[in-house]
Amino acid sequence: MRLRLNRLSLLLTTALLAACNSTSEIDEKIRHYNIPAKWQNSAEQLTVEQFNVEHGWLNQIPNQQIKQLVDLALNNNFELKQQAFAVEVQQQELIVAGSALWPSLDLSLRAGRDKNSQENSTSRYNNNASLGLDLSYELDLWGKLSAADQQANLTLVAQQTSFEQAKQQLVADVVMAWFSVIEAKQLVKLYQQRTDNTQQNLDIIQLGYQRGLNSALDVYLTRNEVANEQSRTSAQKNALVVAIRELELLIGQYPQGLLEVDAKLPLLDSAIPQGLPSELVSRKPELVASWYQLLAQDAALAYAHKQRFPSLTLTASVGQNSEQLSDLLSASSLGWSLMGSLAMPLFNAGRLEANEEKARLQLKQQEQIYLDSLHNAFADVENRISEEQSLTERYQMMLTAQQNAMAAETLSFENYLAGLVDYTTVLDAQSRSFDAQSTLIEIKNQLIANRIKLHLALGGDFSAATQPSLAE
Incomplete structure (x- = not known):
């Protein structure tokens, strides 16, 4: 009998020592793994202002409508409400986990x-x-219940930061959708103007044909061009309605396609502070959420490990x-x-051991998820920085191309009326002019969208102190 008691005492002592050992397998270096000193596409020497990422970027848009639409989206967006309910569910999960620490x-x-x-x-x-x-x-001798409570706490923090990231993404989506509507309206205006000009050309050519100055081929070519422009205008009008519906969905309204937007595309020519890559880890909600999910999984491993010891x-x-x-x-x-x-569990066919190993493997899996999120975040910033440089260069080139193309269009038609060139030359010049003008509008919107995505990638908050406004 005494031998049995000694063995039992030894078993309990061993269990106590094992349970008190830390089961954390997270290396703190993972959080800042392979972080460069500066962004690859940034300037060699950063100024003092560039170390601080700009917040309150929404205030740079001097338009009251977009602020009202953002407020509507934050209050009515269905996906954001789902995220809010997920936070509340996790808050109840925390109460459930914490109740185990109290008597019943x-x-x-x-x-x-x-x-x-x-x-x-x-x-x-x-x-x-x-x-x-x-x-x-x-x-709670071994801290098992505390580990479960800690996991619930960390999961709640992760859920809350994910909700914050969802808010940032929603605001960015609303602003980009709003500018897409403006782009679509400007393209409709351009297409309609193009159609009207082509119709005027047709009237002039038909009058010349009646006087024997132009050929029937020129009339047919011009009529064909009028029909093409009318088709493009109709398609662009539908694209405008679709863009409005997408914006209405984001703000939680029925997609009627009737929302009125009256604004212009601003030209962005100011630099954006980029900060340091090392700051992104603690600033961007998506990365913070991923890190807390990793910590929560580490607590889950501790809980699974301590399940194997006496209660x-x-x-x-x-x-x-x-x-x-x-x-x-x-x-x-x-x-x-x-x-x-x-x-104390003695025999369970390896169930508790398998649960602990499963939790350990899930922890390793979560580490890779975090590292993947971290490097994707770096890649997103790098891509946005290089994209802005490319779009800025393209805009300047297309601005010159537009001026030349519009001058060539006017000159070609004048030469055609003077009998110096055939009408195919006029059609080619008109096509080049149209492509240059529409491309310039599209690049301006791409610059705006990329700037918003860069703010989002850098973890910049849309709501902060008022910033200088963008030039219209």
């Missing part, structure tokens, strides 16, 4: 009637009733039994009990 108190009331048969073939009926108050409390539970009961319900409150039948129980 239960009140029970039972009443029954049974029948006993006697030897003389008579039956005896018994009434019984009981009233009890039961208290149960598990001592000590204290229970206390106060109650009484009586044959009559009316006598349950009598002090004469009051009884109580106090006891402790120690339970």
